[in-house]
Amino acid sequence: MNILLLGADGQIGWELRRSLAPLGTLKACGRDEADLEDQDALRTLVRSYRPDVIVNAAAHTGVDKAEVEPDKTSRVNAQAVGLLAGEAKQLDSWLVHYSTDYVYDGKKDGAYLETDKTNPLSVYGKTKLQGEEAIRNSDCKHLIFRTSWVYAARGNNFVKTMLRLASEREELRVVSDQIGAPTSAELVADVTSLCVQSILQERGSVPNVEGLYHLAAVGEASWFDLAKYAIMEVQKLGQSIKIRPENIHPIQTSEYPLPAVRPANSVLNTEKLCSTFNLHMPHWKVHVDRLIRELQS
Numbered sequence: 001m002n003i004l005l006l007g008a009d010g011q012i013g014w015e016l017r018r019s020l021a022p023l024g025t026l027k028a029c030g031r032d033e034a035d036l037e038d039q040d041a042l043r044t045l046v047r048s049y050r051p052d053v054i055v056n057a058a059a060h061t062g063v064d065k066a067e068v069e070p071d072k073t074s075r076v077n078a079q080a081v082g083l084l085a086g087e088a089k090q091l092d093s094w095l096v097h098y099s100t101d102y103v104y105d106g107k108k109d110g111a112y113l114e115t116d117k118t119n120p121l122s123v124y125g126k127t128k129l130q131g132e133e134a135i136r137n138s139d140c141k142h143l144i145f146r147t148s149w150v151y152a153a154r155g156n157n158f159v160k161t162m163l164r165l166a167s168e169r170e171e172l173r174v175v176s177d178q179i180g181a182p183t184s185a186e187l188v189a190d191v192t193s194l195c196v197q198s199i200l201q202e203r204g205s206v207p208n209v210e211g212l213y214h215l216a217a218v219g220e221a222s223w224f225d226l227a228k229y230a231i232m233e234v235q236k237l238g239q240s241i242k243i244r245p246e247n248i249h250p251i252q253t254s255e256y257p258l259p260a261v262r263p264a265n266s267v268l269n270t271e272k273l274c275s276t277f278n279l280h281m282p283h284w285k286v287h288v289d290r291l292i293r294e295l296q297s
């Protein structure tokens with residue numbers, strides 16, 4: 001079983017190196033080995049390796065930078081994904097791909113279902129949706145996981161930034177009117193591996209699980225809730241940090257303007273994923289606790 005992993009040095013990609021390894025012969029490529037902007041090289045790589053499964057964790061994830069780099073963002077998040085989907089179709093391989101809560105406008109009251117209307121507000125969200133559509137249009141066998149608020153011990157992310165600022169500053173102001181489910185790269189990678197194992201076991205039979213799934217931890221939090229929770233947990237472990245919890249203040253999105261508009265509600269309903277693959281999603285605090293202990297050691 002040949003598995004080709006792209007974006008292997010990112011938050012999710014790094015965890016996939018671990019979780020996919022027991023499933024087959026894994027070729028894990030970072031940007032140096034597989035640049036999604038180099039279409040010819042990408043095509044050559046896929047055709048020479050002939051993977052049974054392509055897992056694409058590479059993306060232009062700089063949400064604000066994407067606003068001023070729409071062409072580059074489109075090449076990586078949409079056009080390269082279309083190429084991978086076309087190649088997967090030719091080889092009769094599976095394509096596993098990640099998308100985002102940013103395909104929604106966040107105006108829904110309640111958790112989003114896979115069947116809800118998309119309406120991305122940013123270049124990043126639009127190009128990620130175009131990538132999804134390219135996969136569906138190609139008719140290749142696929143799993144698309146829309147996930148949200150990803151963090152990991154490796155890479156830059158909100159949780160790590162908050163912990164750093166908490167040790168440098170006496171006051172923090174954090175947005176409290178955007179909600180979502182903080183989701184660890186570790187959880188995304190573990191679930192991906194279980195789902196890949198499941199689809200490979202169906203080899204030869206008609207694939208009936210392909211499609212789009214929400215993949216996120218259980219529960220919801222605002223960025224403010226997440227920052228406060230993480231900082232207080234660090235304090236409980238006896239680590240000395242500068243900030244006092246009462247000096248973490250909630251603010252409105254309008255008080256912290258950024259180039260890309262974010263959805264106010266990013267909560268994803270994961271019932272379809274859990275029932276199809278017989279899985280249980282943990283609460284978001286479970287993996288935040290793990291991260292804090294991991295960073296401490």
Ligand SMILES: NC(=O)c1ccc[n+]([C@@H]2O[C@H](COP(=O)([O-])OP(=O)(O)OC[C@H]3O[C@@H](n4cnc5c(N)ncnc54)[C@H](OP(=O)(O)O)[C@@H]3O)[C@@H](O)[C@H]2O)c1
Nearest residue numbers: 007009010011012031035036058059061098100147149150
């Ligand atoms: N992070 C989130 O909160 C979040 C939320 C929802 C969905 N997602 C989706 O989850 C997937 C993985 O995200 P992540 O959090 O692991 O992001 P990440 O840590 O930014 O990893 C993305 C990886 O893609 C690589 N990359 C960028 N442009 C590339 C190119 N032209 N060719 C090859 N590689 C390229 C990056 O390399 P460099 O480091 O060299 O740029 C990086 O290693 C993406 O599809 C993302 O859209 C993420």
